[in-house]
Amino acid sequence: MQTSVERFDVLIAGVGGQGTILASRIIGRAAVIAGLKVRGSELLGMSQRGGAVYSHIRFGTKVEAPIIPEGTAHILLSFEPSEGLRYLHYLSKNSLILVNTKPIIPQTVSSGLSKYPELEHITQHYRSYATTIMLDATALAIQAGNPIATNSVMIGAMVGSGRFPLSTEVMLQAVEESVRKSLFEVNKKAFYLGFEKVKQILESEGKADVAL
């Protein structure tokens, strides 16, 4: 299976424990299946304990560095509404931003040390930067049968946007290779719920034609 891609960069933002690493591995595996060169980078160790985390995953014939060059990422997947805002400098005006609208409130907010921004305000910032799709991926994962499948909803949404160069078949094969056998059906369902949801959003916004 050979796909021709020079460089495609996905940045995943979220909170430790949300499955951002698994999501980047799924994308990386799919690219290996597609016969492409892959480069990625993750934050492990101390940062996984409920802190802000990110993964970079890149593929194509011309990728070399483990980190995405600033100002050039193709897609930002933000697993938590506010987390992606930390990394907009990696994007360009042509990027696509996909945001899970379910917030995770840190202790610093409960104890009054820090404030959680309004969702509307968050959305404005994303939209002023690049094309943005907001979806409640956690709710869709619960609908699929397990909130743990949120990452599959996000990946499905990314593929459903029409802006991701690898096929649905390859992506699902990578999901199957990456999750526990007993959880594959739930993840597949979650993938398609994300996929369909994004198509629906794009159609209703009349933006289906912005794809690619």
Place this chain on the structure above:
Amino acid sequence: MSLRSLVGRKNGGKVLLMGNEAIAWGAVEGGVSVAAGYPGTPSSEIIDSLAEVAKEYNIYVEWSTNEKVALEVALAASYCKLRSMTSMKHVGLNVAHDSFMTAAHIGARGGFIVVSCDDPGAWSSQNEQDNRYIAMQAYVPVFEPYTPDEAKKMMIYAFQYSEDYGQPVMLRSTTRVSHATSEVELGAVHRLERKPVWEKRPDLLVYDSAGARRNRVEMVKRFERIVNEVDKVPFNKLMVVDGSKKGIVASGLAYGYVKEALNLLNLDGKVSLLKLGMTYPISKGLVKNLLENVEELLIVEELEPIAENIIKAYAADQGFRIRFHGKDLIPLIGELTTKPVLQALTKFLGVESPIDYDEVSRLSEAAARLPPTRPPVLCPGCPHRASYFSLKKVATRVANNPKRFGLEQVFGESTSPIYPGDIGCYGLAYLPPFKAIDLAISMGGGLGFANGLAHIVKAPIVVSIGDSTFFHAGIPALINAVHHKARLVVVILDNDVTAMTGEQPTPGSAVDALGQPAPRVMLEDLAKGCGVSYVQVVDPSDFKRSQEVLEEALKVDGPAVVIFRRPCELVRTREMRRQGVLPEPYTVDQAKCTKCMICITSFGCPAIYKQGNLIQIDPTLCTGCGDCAQICPHNAFVQALVKTA
């Protein structure tokens, strides 16, 4: 990906691996027989991965007590002509440094690789030291991969190389190699059926001064041969572009960023470029060839200007007149990324940047200030939270009013406790709500520092140290405290694993690296054996007993040891899930909750949050540990699923 899934895979296939998995698999393909290490980010997954396939390929794998022991275990195997390796984080090599230096004098008989995982940017370390300097000091050649795939190939090559030249070698990885991913091409697994050979050679192994002098001569000779033949090493690559008067040297991982930047500038293949995969010693032949073809040279390397200084000295020695650039354009501090490299290249090559970084910053900075601070926190149900809740409460109570405890002669009228800490998850207790770690400098360093404080300050000193860290480097400092009557409370947080690096077993665990039953070394026996008279073991979830014990310990004139023992919650809940048991989350009885906020401002479990005016528990985060129910003065936390008799 578990390395187990690679067993029996055919050659030539490609899989996605993390750098540390690739290093481990390279060791398997390269015929390793013995591997030992001590966990430390970003190195831990190397030994974890080897342990997964140890039985399959007959490899002896252990998590050693510390890096020095690990290096010695591997050295013994190399001396007995087996291929061996040790892996550790960069600061771990400081611990192993003594034996590392001597190992370089002894040389390698079986291929011997020291994998040093450095941490530019200090993502999870106390510094960003560049271990190429330590290798240079020891006459140890250094291989530096720029991708996981190259790391795997280098491991295989380095075993043979180390054997051919009779010298230990370093594979220097960094966070962005160890914790990076790439496609990795699988090769043939090369298992050697060697018998270990012990030979009595005091001339080589006994370091009296005659031996040290003699073996230094031999070491220098071995290194001369390495230098003379360095041009043969395959991981260096020179591309000279005719007519281009400017050249670039890219050392190790920097090659990835240079290639990326050249691609963005559409200049790949248009500038002369030397890739260095062996970064010490540096290939003189390739450097000479490059210098003959350029007038200006930029040396790109992360952290210290090592290649830069070596190449400048060589050029001066050979009479080249070249304009050099290095750390004048490339940052000395922090990890590299494509951005600073691209900015350096635009200046060096006199071209425009295709990306307007000022514009990027202008557009993104306001948004980046919006998200709430989200520091890493102790996990829900973490036993350390209970330990620090009691520790802080009791230490503050005693320090505020020593007289009430009959301690005014010792601590004066009123003072504040001092909390020396150490390296581990519990280091997070330096943050609110506890702020009960005042220093965390190096493995075991808190206990040593406390030994000094005890003789010069009048305040309760409560040292906290994890079980694994205590085994690793705490014992000598505890013995010191006993012998010098240092008045300290030493709290050992025993959660049965090295938690921060991924729950590896410690000498106190009932299993070894392979999950096989292993004798437990009991912390209380060690403390008593060191001569500590007051030693107590308590479950931190028993808040009442914990606080009684801490109060007693603070009254002891000399070192007192309190061992808080409860397994890491990640391990406990994983075991529960494996058995199909789900946690039973707690919930808030709003009728009883007075919003006193103690649960948030003094306890700080991430599963407890405030929404509007109400305190709530997130059922997806709560592990059902029940600690909150004990610290709530109003009994407002109740288990959601109330079991009936």
